[in-house]
Amino acid sequence: MAVTADSYAPTERTVPTRARERAAYDKELVHAILDEGYLCHLGFVRDGAPVVLPTLYARIGERLYVHGSTGSRPLRAAGQAGPGLPVCVTVTHVDGLVLARSAMHHSLNYRSVVVHGTARPLTDQSEKARVLDALVDHVVPGRAADVRPANAKELAATAVLVLDLHEVSAKVRDGGPNDDPEDLSLPHWSGVLPVATSYGAPVPADDLDVSVPVPGYLTAYARR
Structure with missing residues (x-):
């Protein structure tokens, strides 16, 4: 594929070995998938063994920021690893359960x-x-201006990893099941069960003063 200012260059690590037609390197698509979520999985190697941890993240421009404690393993390792810590970060949204007539062709619609x-x-x-304000606002837009900022002690106890968006790929599967022609006459339901994340009504803390109203950014909360 042609690499432009609007796309990431494919590399050996970002070109999938299967379903290559589902891979994409368009920056707008990558950014949209990242911006819709807030939970990533951070993978790295510690003492020769793989470790994968779930954690919060936010994107600012062409950088990904990952939240953690100064005592966490990846943050300690990054600080001890000279130029930094080799990592792999993944973000996934499930959009549907794809049910085929055969067990083999069951799948997921995902980004x-x-x-x-x-x-x-x-x-x-x-x-x-x-x-850190951007991380808070990435999870709940408008929240950073509506809370007490972190003080010096809290900032010292909190760590952030920064990762440049350079070696990046997206992968998307959508549409219905890919049944084999010989299975089309089988009497089994085939199709897609859509999946969506929903948010309920805000539940106040037990010790919250009843005079404090629910912020509008919570009553109207929705992910991009």
Whole structure:
């Protein structure tokens, strides 16, 4: 494929070995998938063994910021690894359960992003404060301006990894089941069961003053 300013360059690690037609490198698509979610899985190698951890993230431009504690394993490893920690970050949205007439052809409709690269700890305290606000707002837009900011002690206890969006790919599957022609006459239901994430009514804390109203950004909450 032609690499442009609007796409990421495919690499050996970002070209899938199966279903290559579902891979995409368009930046707009990658950004949309990343911006819709807030939970990623961070993979790295520790003491020769693979480790995968779920954690919060946010994208700002062409960088991905991953939240953690200063005592967490990937944050400690990144700080000890010279230029940084080799990682793989994944984000996935499931859009449907694809039910075929045969067990073999059952599948999922999904949108996913995989990012490879070297993560490094964010050490500038003012930038860290800005990024942590962005993380809060990525999960709940408008929330950072409606809470007490982190103080110096809290900032010192919180760590952020930064990963450049350079070696990146998206993969998307949509549509119905791919039944074999010889199975089309079988008397089994075939189709897609859509999957969607929903959010309920906000539940106040037990010790919340009843005079504090529910913020509008919660009553109207929806992911992009």
